[in-house]
Amino acid sequence: MADALHGDRRSLSRLISKVENDRDTAKQVIRTLFPQTGRASIVGVTGPPGSGKSALIGAFARELSKTRQKIAIVAIDPSSTFSGGALLGDRIRMKDLAEDPNVFIRSMATRGAVGGLCRAAMDVVRVLDATSWNYVIVETAGAGQTDLDIVELAQTVVVVLSPGAGDEIQAFKAGLMEIGDVFVVNKSDLPGANRTLLDIRGMLQTYGSERPWHPQVLLTDSLKPSGMHELMTAIAEHQSYVGQTHVARRGLADGETQLLAAIKQELEFEFIPDLRRTQAFVEYGKKVANRTIDPYTAASSLIHALKRE
Amino acid sequence: MADALHGDRRSLSRLISKVENDRDTAKQVIRTLFPQTGRASIVGVTGPPGSGKSALIGAFARELSKTRQKIAIVAIDPSSTFSGGALLGDRIRMKDLAEDPNVFIRSMATRGAVGGLCRAAMDVVRVLDATSWNYVIVETAGAGQTDLDIVELAQTVVVVLSPGAGDEIQAFKAGLMEIGDVFVVNKSDLPGANRTLLDIRGMLQTYGSERPWHPQVLLTDSLKPSGMHELMTAIAEHQSYVGQTHVARRGLADGETQLLAAIKQELEFEFIPDLRRTQAFVEYGKKVANRTIDPYTAASSLIHALKRE
Numbered sequence: 299m300a301d302a303l304h305g306d307r308r309s310l311s312r313l314i315s316k317v318e319n320d321r322d323t324a325k326q327v328i329r330t331l332f333p334q335t336g337r338a339s340i341v342g343v344t345g346p347p348g349s350g351k352s353a354l355i356g357a358f359a360r361e362l363s364k365t366r367q368k369i370a371i372v373a374i375d376p377s378s379t380f381s382g383g384a385l386l387g388d389r390i391r392m393k394d395l396a397e398d399p400n401v402f403i404r405s406m407a408t409r410g411a412v413g414g415l416c417r418a419a420m421d422v423v424r425v426l427d428a429t430s431w432n433y434v435i436v437e438t439a440g441a442g443q444t445d446l447d448i449v450e451l452a453q454t455v456v457v458v459l460s461p462g463a464g465d466e467i468q469a470f471k472a473g474l475m476e477i478g479d480v481f482v483v484n485k486s487d488l489p490g491a492n493r494t495l496l497d498i499r500g501m502l503q504t505y506g507s508e509r510p511w512h513p514q515v516l517l518t519d520s521l522k523p524s525g526m527h528e529l530m531t532a533i534a535e536h537q538s539y540v541g542q543t544h545v546a547r548r549g550l551a552d553g554e555t556q557l558l559a560a561i562k563q564e565l566e567f568e569f570i571p572d573l574r575r576t577q578a579f580v581e582y583g584k585k586v587a588n589r590t591i592d593p594y595t596a597a598s599s600l601i602h603a604l605k606r607e
Numbered sequence: 608m609a610d611a612l613h614g615d616r617r618s619l620s621r622l623i624s625k626v627e628n629d630r631d632t633a634k635q636v637i638r639t640l641f642p643q644t645g646r647a648s649i650v651g652v653t654g655p656p657g658s659g660k661s662a663l664i665g666a667f668a669r670e671l672s673k674t675r676q677k678i679a680i681v682a683i684d685p686s687s688t689f690s691g692g693a694l695l696g697d698r699i700r701m702k703d704l705a706e707d708p709n710v711f712i713r714s715m716a717t718r719g720a721v722g723g724l725c726r727a728a729m730d731v732v733r734v735l736d737a738t739s740w741n742y743v744i745v746e747t748a749g750a751g752q753t754d755l756d757i758v759e760l761a762q763t764v765v766v767v768l769s770p771g772a773g774d775e776i777q778a779f780k781a782g783l784m785e786i787g788d789v790f791v792v793n794k795s796d797l798p799g800a801n802r803t804l805l806d807i808r809g810m811l812q813t814y815g816s817e818r819p820w821h822p823q824v825l826l827t828d829s830l831k832p833s834g835m836h837e838l839m840t841a842i843a844e845h846q847s848y849v850g851q852t853h854v855a856r857r858g859l860a861d862g863e864t865q866l867l868a869a870i871k872q873e874l875e876f877e878f879i880p881d882l883r884r885t886q887a888f889v890e891y892g893k894k895v896a897n898r899t900i901d902p903y904t905a906a907s908s909l910i911h912a913l914k915r916e
Contacts, residue, residue: 325903328901328902328903329901329903329904332898332901332902333898335898336898552896553891553892553893553894553895553896553897554883554888554889554892554895554896556895556902557888557891557892557895557902557905557906557909558879558883559902560902560903560905560906561879561882561906561909561910562875562879563903563906564903564906564907564910565874565878565879565910566871569874569910570867570870570871570874573870574863574867579863579866580863582862582866583862583863583866584862585862586862586863586865586866587861587862587863588862589641589642589644589645592637592638592641593637593641593865593866593868593869594634594637594638594869594872594873595638596866596869597866597869597870597872597873598873600866600870601870601873601874601878
């Protein structure tokens with residue numbers, strides 16, 4: 299662990315694997331590293347498949363690297379270019395990025411993480427936060443509850459959309475309009491980019507005008523690249539807002555959010571497995587199967603009995 | 608509730624809305640209806656977007672309806688044709704289906720259900736089971752953990768794939784190969800349908816040969832339609848297997864599965880909200896924010912204190 303803290307990449311990779319693969323080890327590691335956390339800017343990047351999240355993150359990381367910032371990328375989308383879904387051109391660019399000493403890339407499988415992907419992702423981000431990366435960027439696919447959960451650990455959420463693909467409608471439906479702090483219309487060279495930009499601004503005015511933070515909407519192009527400086531500024535502004543405003547603090551910057559996540563995990567991975575091994579559970583299970591008691595009444599009885607014990 | 612039990616559709620729709628929108632009402636309704644459940648064949652249908660799940664379910668329901676079976680369809684995929692994403696031709700076919708007295712169609716939004724979508728879906732299926740539908744078919748998008756959870760309530764899971772689209776690889780990655788009891792290569796008129804069929808059989812032989820149930824792999828075409836009788840037989844065979852084999856019983860047919868789901872819901876929607884209101888939670892939250900205690904240690908202390916109370 300000491301080597302990982304001092305910047306050795308192989309040690310860091312090994313430490314991350316341990317944290318991913320065993321929940322008890324993870325708890326020990328986090329116990330030790332926790333005082334060192336809370337320094338990185340944790341940025342969640344999400345959006346519909348095909349909106350070019352990975353390419354954007356790549357271009358963004360290259361720009362940050364030029365300013366000697368250290369960037370760790372955690373890619374959770376299984377179809378991400380980081381995890382192998384790339385076109386040949388992308389692959390070569392990714393290889394460049396992987397060899398950049400200021401950049402660390404880690405892909406996480408959607409299955410296999412012991413104790414849940416969200417638990418594992420949270421702990422991996424904590425490890426990266428503690429090992430002095432300035433930015434930890436978490437990429438998710440932007441579909442389904444898992445993504446919304448993972449995005450919860452970010453202080454700033456960037457939603458990436460592509461022009462003209464009806465992405466803004468899809469994003470709206472998936473609840474992304476509500477969680478985005480910065481919106482990016484990527485592939486700004488495509489027709490309809492300005493139209494999409496205006497549509498998103500309109501939707502934000504209609505549905506988000508009572509929120510204290512007014513998200514910026516930007517145009518980017520990962521290939522040129524363009525818009526990276528604007529994105530950097532927009533993220534920095536939001537980070538500064540989150541730092542100043544107690545009520546806006548969230549993700550891994552917020553104590554109650556972290557505590558709540560840990561409580562849910564304890565219940566899911568310790569309390570429930572213990573409960574399942576009790577005789578009372580087996581007996582109530584039989585009664586539910588026979589339809590002599592309904593599951594809600596049985597569950598209440600079991601939990602109350604346990605609290606009385 | 609009595610009217611819904613006696614087959615009045617408007618009463619049934621209203622009862623379902625109540626069950627969706629309020630968890631306490633749902634618990635009361637299920638308490639009353641629970642002894643009437645356990646009769647329907649509950650079939651989960653999942654697969655990648657674009658594999659034609661909705662059209663297949665439509666064609667299948669039409670065939671079942673001819674044999675005077677009563678079929679209820681619960682569509683959870685937000686991009687489903689049932690919920691409005693249909694082409695014009697599909698819409699007209701769906702309208703026919705919606706007017707069939709043997710068919711009942713209900714779409715569920717992925718957000719908005721009070722107390723979680725999985726909770727709501729489970730209770731809606733229970734209501735349909737209790738109101739004497741022979742089949743309750745639950746359609747999900749086949750992406751993300753939510754779908755895997757919802758599929759858990761089915762006794763028989765049908766995985767729908769389309770030929771040549773690399774769907775079998777995607778399904779394999781998403782964990783669908785492991786949960787399918789019947790596999791359908793839909794759009795059998797497309798080139799490569801037989802190839803996909805053989806690929807799936809191969810994958811099942813390699814990865815699933817030690818499982819006690821050997822899934823059938825079928826070709827279907829929703830437009831002709833063809834393969835519907837084979838699908839009906841395959842589902843019936845699996846239902847009969849599940850009925851006979853205690854170890855294979857699962858979904859809403861299994862007491863422990865239902866009990867466990869109810870326990871998780873009680874913890875999430877009652878235990879945790881109560882815990883958040885305690886003084887101890889607020890104090891530990893501050894300590895985590897100050898990094899004077901890590902979230903895992905804090906969570907364990909809180910839960911143990913509560914159990915001692």
